[in-house]
Amino acid sequence: MERVYNVADVRGMFPSLQNKVQGKPLIYLDNTATSQTPRTVVEDIVSDYYERKANVHRGVHTLSQEATARQEETRRRVRDYINADSVEEIIFTRGTTEGINLVASSYGQRFHEGDEVILTVMEHHANIVPWQLLQSRVGIKLRVVDINDKGELDLEQYESYFNDRTVMASFTHVSNVLGTINPVRDMIATAHRHGVPVLVDGAQASPHLRIDVRYLDCDFYVFSSHKMYGPTGIGILYGKKALLESMPPYQGGGEMIGHVSFEHTTFADLPYKFEAGTPDFVGIAAFSKALDFIESVGLGNIEAHEEELLRYTTEKMRASIPGLRIYGEARHKSAVISFLVDDIHPYDIGMLLDGLGIAVRTGHHCAQPLMERLGIPGTVRASFAAYNTVEEADAFVSGLKRVVEMLR
Ligand code: PLP
Numbered sequence: 236m237e238r239v240y241n242v243a244d245v246r247g248m249f250p251s252l253q254n255k256v257q258g259k260p261l262i263y264l265d266n267t268a269t270s271q272t273p274r275t276v277v278e279d280i281v282s283d284y285y286e287r288k289a290n291v292h293r294g295v296h297t298l299s300q301e302a303t304a305r306q307e308e309t310r311r312r313v314r315d316y317i318n319a320d321s322v323e324e325i326i327f328t329r330g331t332t333e334g335i336n337l338v339a340s341s342y343g344q345r346f347h348e349g350d351e352v353i354l355t356v357m358e359h360h361a362n363i364v365p366w367q368l369l370q371s372r373v374g375i376k377l378r379v380v381d382i383n384d385k386g387e388l389d390l391e392q393y394e395s396y397f398n399d400r401t402v403m404a405s406f407t408h409v410s411n412v413l414g415t416i417n418p419v420r421d422m423i424a425t426a427h428r429h430g431v432p433v434l435v436d437g438a439q440a441s442p443h444l445r446i447d448v449r450y451l452d453c454d455f456y457v458f459s460s461h462k463m464y465g466p467t468g469i470g471i472l473y474g475k476k477a478l479l480e481s482m483p484p485y486q487g488g489g490e491m492i493g494h495v496s497f498e499h500t501t502f503a504d505l506p507y508k509f510e511a512g513t514p515d516f517v518g519i520a521a522f523s524k525a526l527d528f529i530e531s532v533g534l535g536n537i538e539a540h541e542e543e544l545l546r547y548t549t550e551k552m553r554a555s556i557p558g559l560r561i562y563g564e565a566r567h568k569s570a571v572i573s574f575l576v577d578d579i580h581p582y583d584i585g586m587l588l589d590g591l592g593i594a595v596r597t598g599h600h601c602a603q604p605l606m607e608r609l610g611i612p613g614t615v616r617a618s619f620a621a622y623n624t625v626e627e628a629d630a631f632v633s634g635l636k637r638v639v640e641m642l643r
Contacts, residue, residue, distance in 0.1 A: 240536040246622045248273040248528065259592025262627045267411050267571055267618035268596055269461045270442060273528045276465060279521040291516045292490060292507075305520035310506070312523045313471055317456065318447040323476055323505035327514050330470035331438040332361040334457030335405070337472055337509060338434055339365035341482040342455075346402050348374035353396050353404040353431075355380040355388055356608045359411055360601045362436045366405065375402070382608070386413035386563040393422065397429040404433045408440035412600045412616065413563030414545075414571035416444070420451050427452065432478065438462060442620070443541060443569050445534055448473050464621075465525030466518035472509070479505050486511040529621075537621040541570035544619045548572060548628040555636055562614055570619035573600070576635075579642045581615045587638040588615075593631055 246252050251271045254261045263271060289298035291306050310322045319325060328334045343366075346352075352366050356379050369375050378396040381389045388406075404426045409416050423433045432454035437446060441458035448456050455478070460469035474482075484491055484502055488511035493501035502508045529537065549572060552559055558577035575581060585597035598613040599606045606613060617631060 240532070240540050242540065242622065242624050245532055246624070248275070249622055250274055250277070252622060256592045256594065257590050259590075262591075262593045262630055264617040264619065264623065264627070264631060265594045265596045266442075266620035266623075267439060267462075267600075267616065269467070270464050270620050271622065272466070273464055273525070275524040275528060276521045279524045280466060280517055283517040283520060288517065290513055302516055302520070305523075306514070306516045309519050309523040309526075312526050316446070316526055317441075317471075317473055318449050319473055320449065321476060324473055324479065326472040326474065326479070326506045326509045327519055328457075328470040328472050328509075329468055329515075330459040330461070331436060331457045332470075334455075334470050334472035335362055335434065335436065336365045337485040338405075338455050338457075338474070339369055341485045341509075342403070342432075342478070343369045343373070343375075344483060346373050346375050349376065349400055350402040351376045351378055351396070351398070351400045353378045353380065353393065353401060353406075353426075355393075355406045355417075356382055357386070357388070357410040357413060357415065357602065357605050358405075358407055359436065359438065360603070361438075362405055362407060362434075363604065376400070379604075380406070382413075382415075385565050386410065386415045387565045388415070388417055388422075390418070390422070390425075394425050397426070397431060401429060401431050404431055405436070406433075407436040407438070408446075409437075409443070409569045409571075410563065410602075410605075411439045411571065412573050412602050412605055412614065413565065414568040414573070415563055415565040416440070416567040416569055418567075419453070423452050439569065439571075442529075443534075443538055445538075454478055460518065460522045460525060463522075463525055464528050465522040466515070468515045469518045469522050476505065479509070484508050484511070488512045490514075532621060540621065541619050541623075544623055544625070544628055545570040545572070547625060548617070548619075548632065551628065551632045552635070555632055556639060558639075562609055562611075571616060572618070573614040573616045575611065575614055576639050577643070579639065581613045583642050584615045584635070584638055587641065588631075588634055591630075591634045591638075593634050595631075 291303040434455040437458040456473040461467040491511040562573040581597040
């Protein structure tokens with residue numbers, strides 16, 4: 236049984252939420268870009284630097300062994316968090332972006348000219364550009380799945396794209412612009428019927444939804460700690476063991492080797508084969524405190540709380556902002572609201588909201604092809620996390636109303 240949700244208790248765990256911006260109490264609605272960080276995570280990082288910093292995997296001395304133990308404990312926590320089979324399937328990276336680059340560079344070495352990779356029009360640049368690099372290097376072809384008016388993927392088109400040249404499908408679990416929660420389990424099953432492996436970009440799903448990689452049966456799943464109340468610069472690549480074993484290393488260096496000589500070098504076993512150099516072991520250790528936070532509050536509770544904020548804010552915006560256009564009205568949607576009002580420039584809305592202490596994001600949200608598809612240069616985007624409140628939603632909508640009246 237998950238605990239009853241008390242948003243005041245949750246807020247109390249986040250010191251940064253007490254801050255003022257432009258002399259106003261901060262209302263932080265840019266959670267899609269990054270979340271705020273609970274005290275426990277920050278304190279864990281500070282303690283490491285003050286009391287116990289030592290490099291991992293390198294020494295017999297106590298501090299080094301303890302640092303290694305903390306890092307490997309996080310690996311076990313992540314394995315359990317996403318229900319992976321083994322710790323060998325959990326690779327620490329710098330973030331979602333690096334995870335996708337790793338797969339495109341390493342797995343992509345088996346692709347040939349004319350091979351096809353299926354993407355969708357709602358991808359973040361992180362899940363477009365690494366494949367384009369392969370396109371220019373090898374000559375692969377990208378097939379891009381379109382959306383309907385609600386911002387849901389055209390699944391018939393998706394299925395129609397599979398043929399005997401298809402070598403990979405790579406798509407986001409949740410859109411960072413539209414909020415659409417894609418039916419990834421079904422999409423993975425479709426790909427597997429055609430013998431094609433799937434990478435899921437989980438950057439926007441992992442902070443909000445229960446991820447079960449075995450249930451999804453994805454081949455790769457990537458996400459970032461900083462969007463999950465954890466430290467920056469840490470990411471996770473999950474990969475099925477057999478696939479990871481079959482892949483060449485991504486980067487060379489210390490930690491990832493078995494034995495090095497100038498004649499011949501052998502590589503370490505998983506997961507270390509893909510972890511060249513000193514990782515951000517302080518951040519990795521502290522990431523387990525972020526997982527503690529999520530688990531103590533309950534991911535199901537967070538999801539329900541955010542869903543309620545999404546419903547409440549959307550209805551209130553529609554009722555009180557004439558000329559409002561919301562981009563993304565999928566039936567399954569995460570707590571992200573991208574919008575425009577009349578022909579007011581999104582930057583103007585964002586700037587004036589900032590003056591009220593309200594942090595929203597404006598622009599193309601690293602999804603320029605999606606903006607092009609929607610025929611707009613950008614949007615304003617408000618996104619919610621575990622600590623946002625109904626009062627903040629009220630302040631956001633009334634602030635927006637004021638700002639829009641000024642700009643008209
Ligand atoms: N994919 C999606 C859907 C995202 O929203 C983001 C970041 O906003 C990324 C990938 C890139 O994540 P990172 O910058 O942490 O690597």
